[in-house]
Structure formats: C-alpha cells, structure tokens
Amino acid sequence: MKTWRAEVNVSELEEHEAFSDDDADLLEASSGLDRALQLTGALLWRGRREQGVRLLVIPLAFALFFLLLCLVTLYFPGLLTPLSRFAIQAQAQAYFGATVRGNAGLAMALLLIQGPYLIALFAAFMGATLAQNLVGTEAARGGLELLLSSAYRVQEVFVAFLLASFVLTICQWAILALGTLGAAATVLALLRIAFTLQARYIALAVAVPLPIALWANLGALFLGMAFPRLTQIRTGSTTNLMQLLAALPALALLILINIRPDLNAGLIAAIALGVGLAGSIVSAVLLRLRFRPEFVLET
Amino acid sequence: MSTITLESVTAGYGQSLVLHEINLAFDSGFHVILGSNGAGKTTLFRVGVGILPPRAGIVSVLGYEPHRDSEVKRLIGYLPHRPSLSAALSVRDNLEFWGQVLRLPSAQRRSRMDQVISDLELSDLLSKPAASLSRGQAQRVAIARALLGAPQVLFLDEPTTGLDPLAARSLRELLKGLARADKTIIYSTHNLYEAAELADDVTLIAAGRVVDRGSVEALHQRHARAQRVCLTVEGDPRTILSGLGYEAVPDREQWIVDLSDRAERSRIVAALVQAGLPVLEVRELGSPLEAVYEDLESGGQRV
Incomplete structure (x- = not known):
C-alpha cells in the first residue's frame, strides 16, 4: 500500500474549517425541528441509495401477485377453497346487497373486498422490513452510536428515524395500493367486466392499510430495538420473527374477514382503522421510552 | 480553560x-x-x-x-x-x-x-x-x-x-x-x-x-518495577548473575535478563564489573509502557 500523505496541510485544514471562528454562534445554528428534518433528509437519501430499485420492485411484485390472484379467480375459480368462495359471496352480499354471479363477479369481489386487507398485510410486511433495514441494521452495525455522536439531540435522532421510516413506508404503501388496485382494475376493465368503485370503497382501501402498515413499521422499530435477537430467528427465506410479529395485526384482520364474513364490513374497517392508529401511538410511545442511549448502546 | x-x-x-x-x-x-x-x-x-x-x-x-x-x-x-x-x-x-x-x-x-x-x-x-x-x-x-x-x-x-x-x-x-x-x-x-x-x-x-x-517517562518511573534488559558483556556473566539470583539467557552476542526491580540494574552491573566482566551496554527491552501496563494489570496501581 502506498504511504499516505504524512504531513497535514494546516492551511488547507483551516481554509475548510467549518466552525472554528465563533463558538458563541454555534448553539444558535438551527432549531431542533430543522435539525431533525435535515437528518431525516440524510436518512432518506441513504435509504434510497441502499434500497435502490427494491423500494419500487417489492411493492410492484406484491401488486403483480394480487393481479395473478384476481386472474386465477377469474379463469380458475375451482382453485378457491369453499371457505374463500363462501366468504367472498357473503362479503359481496354485505357490501353490495347482492349475490355475486359468475367468475367475473368473484374476481371483482375479491379485488374490491379482500384487496384492501391484502394490501394492509403486504404493506405491514414491507413496513416491518423497512424498519428493520433502517433501524435494526443501523443498531446492529453500531450506526446508532455514531449518529448519537453527531450534532443532534437524542429526540431529534428519534424523530428523524420515525419520519424517514414513515415516509418510506407511505411511499411503498402508495405504490402498492396504486399498483395493486390499479393493475387489477385495469385488467378487469380490459376484460370488459363492468364495475364501479364507490367512494366508500376508496376510503376503505386507503384508510385501512396505511395505519396497519404504520403500526407494523413502529412495532417492528420497537421490537427490533427492544429485542434485537428477534431479527435473527428466521421464519422463512426472507422473513424473521420480528417481521412476522409486526405484521400479525394485518394477518389477523385478513383472517377475520374471511372466517367471519357475516360481520359488518364497515364496522371491521372502522375498528381496524382505530386499532391501527392506537397501536401506532402506543408503539411510538414505547419506542421513545426505549430510545435512550443507555439502552441503544452496546455495552 | x-x-x-x-x-x-x-x-x-x-x-x-x-x-x-x-x-x-x-x-x-x-x-x-x-x-x-x-x-x-x-x-x-x-x-x-x-x-x-x-x-x-x-x-x-x-x-x-x-x-x-x-x-x-x-x-x-x-x-x-x-x-x-x-x-x-x-x-x-x-x-x-x-x-x-x-x-x-x-x-x-x-x-x-x-x-x-x-x-x-x-x-x-x-x-x-x-x-x-x-x-x-x-x-x-x-x-x-x-x-x-x-x-x-x-x-x-x-x-x-x-x-x-x-x-x-x-x-x-x-x-x-x-x-x-x-x-x-x-x-x-x-x-x-x-x-x-x-x-x-x-x-x-x-x-x-x-x-x-x-508522560510516558513519568509513568514508567512510577510503575515500572519489573524490567527485561539486554546486556552486552565481555565474557560469560551467568555464574555472577546466578549468584545474585538471576538467570541470563544467551541471545547471539548478548544476554537477556529479567529483573524483578529496575533498581537491580545498577547492582548487577556493579557485580559484573567487580568480577572483571566489562559491561558494554545495558538496554531495556519492550515498550516503556509495557511494564506500566503489567503493573496496572497486576493491581499495583498508584494514584
């Protein structure tokens, strides 16, 4: 290896000296919110560079999976289990006050009724994965210690992580929701299957998955920080126990609407929304309590 | 400040x-x-x-x-x-x-x-x-x-x-x-x-x-009791040194001796000279901080 330049050019250093002139002005540099937002920007920049096209590809892969589900329902309805077929029929009755007729009706009902809950489940998995990538990996490589050594207060680092995680989760949710519903609806329209999307449906499709995904995101952040070993317990080729636990509420919701199609769909959506928001708030509070240097740092 | x-x-x-x-x-x-x-x-x-x-x-x-x-x-x-x-x-x-x-x-x-x-x-x-x-x-x-x-x-x-x-x-x-x-x-x-x-x-x-x-020197003075030295002597110092309770290990033309205390240096040099074995060089081996560190580890700290 070549020898590095041994002598530091002092004049160059001084020329580039960032903050040496007036220490008194130092503490007035920027407000806490400004600092948190600047750190959020840096974390988002790094998240985008680290994740690259995966940020786009993963939600689109989920969307493709859902599209295939719709097409399978349309062309191979015999593959649906009796319980799924019954659930879709019962939900269609509850939603539209009519019995679904034919394969096209089944596919449409799957798209309209199960779609938001499937999006919630996918978004929850993605939210948990993002949280793991952003904070879990950071903690594992000692990056949290490094960030806490930089010119931010602990609460600013906390807010920045939360914001960066939220922004990425929301972006992925938006791609997922648009991709899933848009692709499925487009294909069904191309197949000349007439349907209309009611405002109530749109509201449901938007309102239910997001808080569930954010809850999964926050839950994963908390679990990853409080119990880092959870990330080492594999539950599949690409998932671990932390992701599974964080996505459990979304999974429970999907199972619930399938095994109890007789329950009021609007009420379930409202409960899911409320529980998702409450869960997010509780997880955020728990996370803040845990986000203290003496817990975060390795000893 | x-x-x-x-x-x-x-x-x-x-x-x-x-x-x-x-x-x-x-x-x-x-x-x-x-x-x-x-x-x-x-x-x-x-x-x-x-x-x-x-x-x-x-x-x-x-x-x-x-x-x-x-x-x-x-x-x-x-x-x-x-x-x-x-x-x-x-x-x-x-x-x-x-x-x-x-x-x-x-x-x-x-x-x-x-x-x-x-x-x-x-x-x-x-x-x-x-x-x-x-x-x-x-x-x-x-x-x-x-x-x-x-x-x-x-x-x-x-x-x-x-x-x-x-x-x-x-x-x-x-x-x-x-x-x-x-x-x-x-x-x-x-x-x-x-x-x-x-x-x-x-x-x-x-x-x-x-x-x-x-400073390194000051700490060495305060802590370094044990010391390993390398002696260059005209002749074989083993008999004299073993009489003083030390073992001299030959190392090419020189001799390695572990002293229990730095103050022993002058004693063995004097003994060798008196016995007609001129001492050409006494060199301390290892980092000066090594002995300090050993002292620290052995619990012999002094504040």
Missing part, C-alpha cells in the same frame, strides 16, 4: 456504573487512554463525545456540555470501536451520507471529501461497496469520516485496529500532523509502542477509575 474537562464524572448503563468520579482535563495535543478491556475507555469516550449523559459530574468540551449543547458536537470527530459503515453503500456514498449528517453545505462537503480522500488514500476504494472492504480499509474510511467535519477534537477508539503496519504508521503520522495543528486528540489503544510513540500524556484507567496520568 482546557479543551476538554471532566469533573467528578460518573456514568453507566442501566443499573451498572462503569465510570466512577472521573476527573480529567485535556488541552490540544495527543492524549492516550490506556486500560484493559472493560476498564471503561469506550464509556469514557461516549461521555466525552456527548452520546452518553453522565449520571453525575460535569463534562465540558470547548466550553459546552456535549450531551446538552448538541451543536458543539459538530466540532468533535468520533471513531467508534467498530467502523459502522453502511455495508450496501459505496465508500463515496458513506462519506457523502456523513457529510449530509454533519450538515455541511454541498460545496464544502465536496471539498472536505476530497481532502479526507486524499489524506487517507481512498481514491481507489471510492466506488467499492463498504461490505467488500477489508477490516483495515473499512477502518481507513471510518477515520476519513471522523475527519470529514474538520473537527477541533477527535476521539479515536483504537484506530489502528486492523490496519497493516504501513497503514498504521501512516495514520500515526497523519494524526501527529493534526496534533501539531492544535487539535485535541484522545486516543485509546492496546498497542503500547504506538502509545509511547504518540502520547503527550497517558491516562491509565482501571475498573472505571483514573489510576494515574502523566
């Missing part, structure tokens, strides 16, 4: 206290912290950098408390025990990210990046993902990151770990240059030769307490 002061600082994690009543002051120059694993060096660094608030006492860097006045941390560079790079990012992106974290304006960021890339000879590594770097290369990138903000104060936790001898020497030269440029460098290492070469002063830490502090 000193650049860094710690007054009666106590710190720890959860229920356990790691640092007890630490009192230290550092001015510009090179300050080595020496202690065994678990002695509290890393915790001392974390308190100094402002990551870990003290349970009691006052920490001041450049007149500010870093755990409260976070902006002062812009003047502090920190190299943690691990390089802590983003594995999926290239070396350039790792530096760019840290420049953003430091809130350096883009022109200044580019200029500082060019500077540290040049100082640490990183040009060939810039496009490599951090995951593909060797331990030594990753350490160089981490050092470059610590220098990116042109800090006034540097806390370096075992910076030469993983570096090959040439790279370690180059880093030492670079850091010496920084110390001459009026920076304050706090440096922990297990390499006693390195410590002896660099240190303006050495702080000995054991079990979370400052055991002693001073």
Whole structure:
C-alpha cells in the first residue's frame, strides 16, 4: 500500500474549517425541528441509495401477485377453497346487497373486498422490513452510536428515524395500493367486466392499510430495538420473527374477514382503522421510552 | 480553560456504573487512554463525545456540555470501536451520507471529501461497496469520516485496529500532523509502542477509575518495577548473575535478563564489573509502557 500523505496541510485544514471562528454562534445554528428534518433528509437519501430499485420492485411484485390472484379467480375459480368462495359471496352480499354471479363477479369481489386487507398485510410486511433495514441494521452495525455522536439531540435522532421510516413506508404503501388496485382494475376493465368503485370503497382501501402498515413499521422499530435477537430467528427465506410479529395485526384482520364474513364490513374497517392508529401511538410511545442511549448502546 | 474537562464524572448503563468520579482535563495535543478491556475507555469516550449523559459530574468540551449543547458536537470527530459503515453503500456514498449528517453545505462537503480522500488514500476504494472492504480499509474510511467535519477534537477508539503496519504508521503520522495543528486528540489503544510513540500524556484507567496520568517517562518511573534488559558483556556473566539470583539467557552476542526491580540494574552491573566482566551496554527491552501496563494489570496501581 502506498504511504499516505504524512504531513497535514494546516492551511488547507483551516481554509475548510467549518466552525472554528465563533463558538458563541454555534448553539444558535438551527432549531431542533430543522435539525431533525435535515437528518431525516440524510436518512432518506441513504435509504434510497441502499434500497435502490427494491423500494419500487417489492411493492410492484406484491401488486403483480394480487393481479395473478384476481386472474386465477377469474379463469380458475375451482382453485378457491369453499371457505374463500363462501366468504367472498357473503362479503359481496354485505357490501353490495347482492349475490355475486359468475367468475367475473368473484374476481371483482375479491379485488374490491379482500384487496384492501391484502394490501394492509403486504404493506405491514414491507413496513416491518423497512424498519428493520433502517433501524435494526443501523443498531446492529453500531450506526446508532455514531449518529448519537453527531450534532443532534437524542429526540431529534428519534424523530428523524420515525419520519424517514414513515415516509418510506407511505411511499411503498402508495405504490402498492396504486399498483395493486390499479393493475387489477385495469385488467378487469380490459376484460370488459363492468364495475364501479364507490367512494366508500376508496376510503376503505386507503384508510385501512396505511395505519396497519404504520403500526407494523413502529412495532417492528420497537421490537427490533427492544429485542434485537428477534431479527435473527428466521421464519422463512426472507422473513424473521420480528417481521412476522409486526405484521400479525394485518394477518389477523385478513383472517377475520374471511372466517367471519357475516360481520359488518364497515364496522371491521372502522375498528381496524382505530386499532391501527392506537397501536401506532402506543408503539411510538414505547419506542421513545426505549430510545435512550443507555439502552441503544452496546455495552 | 482546557479543551476538554471532566469533573467528578460518573456514568453507566442501566443499573451498572462503569465510570466512577472521573476527573480529567485535556488541552490540544495527543492524549492516550490506556486500560484493559472493560476498564471503561469506550464509556469514557461516549461521555466525552456527548452520546452518553453522565449520571453525575460535569463534562465540558470547548466550553459546552456535549450531551446538552448538541451543536458543539459538530466540532468533535468520533471513531467508534467498530467502523459502522453502511455495508450496501459505496465508500463515496458513506462519506457523502456523513457529510449530509454533519450538515455541511454541498460545496464544502465536496471539498472536505476530497481532502479526507486524499489524506487517507481512498481514491481507489471510492466506488467499492463498504461490505467488500477489508477490516483495515473499512477502518481507513471510518477515520476519513471522523475527519470529514474538520473537527477541533477527535476521539479515536483504537484506530489502528486492523490496519497493516504501513497503514498504521501512516495514520500515526497523519494524526501527529493534526496534533501539531492544535487539535485535541484522545486516543485509546492496546498497542503500547504506538502509545509511547504518540502520547503527550497517558491516562491509565482501571475498573472505571483514573489510576494515574502523566508522560510516558513519568509513568514508567512510577510503575515500572519489573524490567527485561539486554546486556552486552565481555565474557560469560551467568555464574555472577546466578549468584545474585538471576538467570541470563544467551541471545547471539548478548544476554537477556529479567529483573524483578529496575533498581537491580545498577547492582548487577556493579557485580559484573567487580568480577572483571566489562559491561558494554545495558538496554531495556519492550515498550516503556509495557511494564506500566503489567503493573496496572497486576493491581499495583498508584494514584
């Protein structure tokens, strides 16, 4: 290896000296919110560079999976289990006050009724994965210690992580929701299957998955920080126990609407929304309590 | 006023206290912290950098408390025990990210990046993902990151770990240059030769307490009782030395003798001369800090 330049050019250093002139002005540099937002920007920049096209590809892969589900329902309805077929029929009755007729009706009902809950489940998995990538990996490589050594207060680092995680989760949710519903609806329209999307449906499709995904995101952040070993317990080729636990509420919701199609769909959506928001708030509070240097740092 | 002061600082994690009543002051120059694993060096660094608030006492860097006045941390560079790079990012992106974290304006960021890339000879590594770097290369990138903000104060936790001898020497030269440029460098290492070469002063830490502090020579005087010496004698000194209770091991034309006390040196030289064996040279072997460290480890600390 070549020898590095041994002598530091002092004049160059001084020329580039960032903050040496007036220490008194130092503490007035920027407000806490400004600092948190600047750190959020840096974390988002790094998240985008680290994740690259995966940020786009993963939600689109989920969307493709859902599209295939719709097409399978349309062309191979015999593959649906009796319980799924019954659930879709019962939900269609509850939603539209009519019995679904034919394969096209089944596919449409799957798209309209199960779609938001499937999006919630996918978004929850993605939210948990993002949280793991952003904070879990950071903690594992000692990056949290490094960030806490930089010119931010602990609460600013906390807010920045939360914001960066939220922004990425929301972006992925938006791609997922648009991709899933848009692709499925487009294909069904191309197949000349007439349907209309009611405002109530749109509201449901938007309102239910997001808080569930954010809850999964926050839950994963908390679990990853409080119990880092959870990330080492594999539950599949690409998932671990932390992701599974964080996505459990979304999974429970999907199972619930399938095994109890007789329950009021609007009420379930409202409960899911409320529980998702409450869960997010509780997880955020728990996370803040845990986000203290003496817990975060390795000893 | 000193650049860094710690007054009666106590710190720890959860229920356990790691640092007890630490009192230290550092001015510009090179300050080595020496202690065994678990002695509290890393915790001392974390308190100094402002990551870990003290349970009691006052920490001041450049007149500010870093755990409260976070902006002062812009003047502090920190190299943690691990390089802590983003594995999926290239070396350039790792530096760019840290420049953003430091809130350096883009022109200044580019200029500082060019500077540290040049100082640490990183040009060939810039496009490599951090995951593909060797331990030594990753350490160089981490050092470059610590220098990116042109800090006034540097806390370096075992910076030469993983570096090959040439790279370690180059880093030492670079850091010496920084110390001459009026920076304050706090440096922990297990390499006693390195410590002896660099240190303006050495702080000995054991079990979370400052055991002693001073120049390498002063510490050596106070702590180094046992000593290994190399004697160049005209003749065979074994009979004389065994009479004094020492074993002389031949090493080419010389003899290696382990003394239980430094004061014994003059006694054995006098005995050899009296016996008609002229002593041409008595040379101490090992780092002067080695004996200090051994004394520290054996519990023979003196405050």
